[in-house]
Amino acid sequence: MKEQQLSFLCIGSSSQDVYLYNVDGLAPVCASPDDCFYNIHLGDKIYVNKVDFMTGGGASNASVTFSRGGQKSYFMGLIGCDPAASACLASFAEENVDTKYISYTKRYNTDYSTLLLAPSGERTILTYRGCGAHLKPKYFDLSKVDDHIDWIYMTSLVGHFDIYMPLVEEAHRRGIKIAFNPGGAELSQPDKLKELLPYIEILSMNKEEAQKIVPGETIEDLLRQLRKYCPVVIITDGVNGAIATDQQQTIWAGLYHANEKPVDRTGAGDSFCSGFTLKYALGKGLREAIYFASANSASVVTKIGSKPGIMRVGEDANLDPLEMRRINL
Secondary structure (H helix, E strand, O other), rough: OOOOOOEEEEOOOOOEEEEOOOOHHHEEEEEOOOOOEOOOOOOOOOOOOOOEEEEEEEHHHHHHHHHHOOOEEEEEEEEEEOHHHHHHHHHHHHHHHOOOOHHHHOOOOOOOEEEEEEEOOOOOEEEEEEEOOOHHHHHHHHHHHHOOOEEEEOOOOOOHHHHHHHHHHHHHHHHHHEEOOOOOHHHHOOOHHHHHHHHHHHHEEEHHOOOOOOOOHHHHHHHHHHHHOEEEEEEEEHOEEEEEEEOOOOEEEEOOOOOOOOOOOOOOOHHOOOOHHHHHOOOHHHHHHHHHHHHHHHHHOOOOOOOOOOOOHHHHHOOOOOOEEEOOO
């Protein structure tokens, strides 16, 4: 029997990303293993060995996870009328993501990033926020969405809570569930962010981000606090793995070790949260959701760009075992 297809509306940014790597003149300078930087002198001409043009943005990346996962995927956001916008639209078309709810502006350019990649997979990002800095509620009017939507996947809207609140209230009225991966601009306003959380079904963030919202030294402490607001909470902690909790159980999962070495960590967080949301929304349960999230993130970092490594439907059938254990909160 064919599995029911769900509809996901991804809300946030889309950008063009340009990757510069294998750059001899941009070897990282390290004062210590954890303190590395690029040393670029004014007036230097640095030759680049390779350039890759990709598209990114949190909601854009998530929309591909849902589409490749066999679901109906929509993107809602603001882009310009420029070559970067054309690249974004071409990428959406290639990935079968519906763009009927995109808004356009001639006044601002599409968001654009240049990424300088180190051999370790870490990167320095030069980001231009064009459209992303000029968002308005009219670009995210859920009342104008005439398709049936099962889930909304929300990413950062650069702290525009005047957009978030009517959006989540309308979603609640229509019975649409919401997964939320907030950004730095939202986390810098914890009181406003906590007003949104009762509307959120799935909340995903890392340990340091969670500590900006609620008190707690350990992930367990943070989960106990955040579970008072949201039914499902995921907190990641770098090499220490991730812990996810719902109203029935709490599961810790270690890192998924892909067969290939990491080359670019861009999009790792987006692929983790959207991968979890995909499986959980399909009713697969906490264990399978966090398993797929870890594998999807591990796959993404083995490729240049935030989208090429996103897993396709059926690819999780032959995944290696992942270390997991059930814990008590």
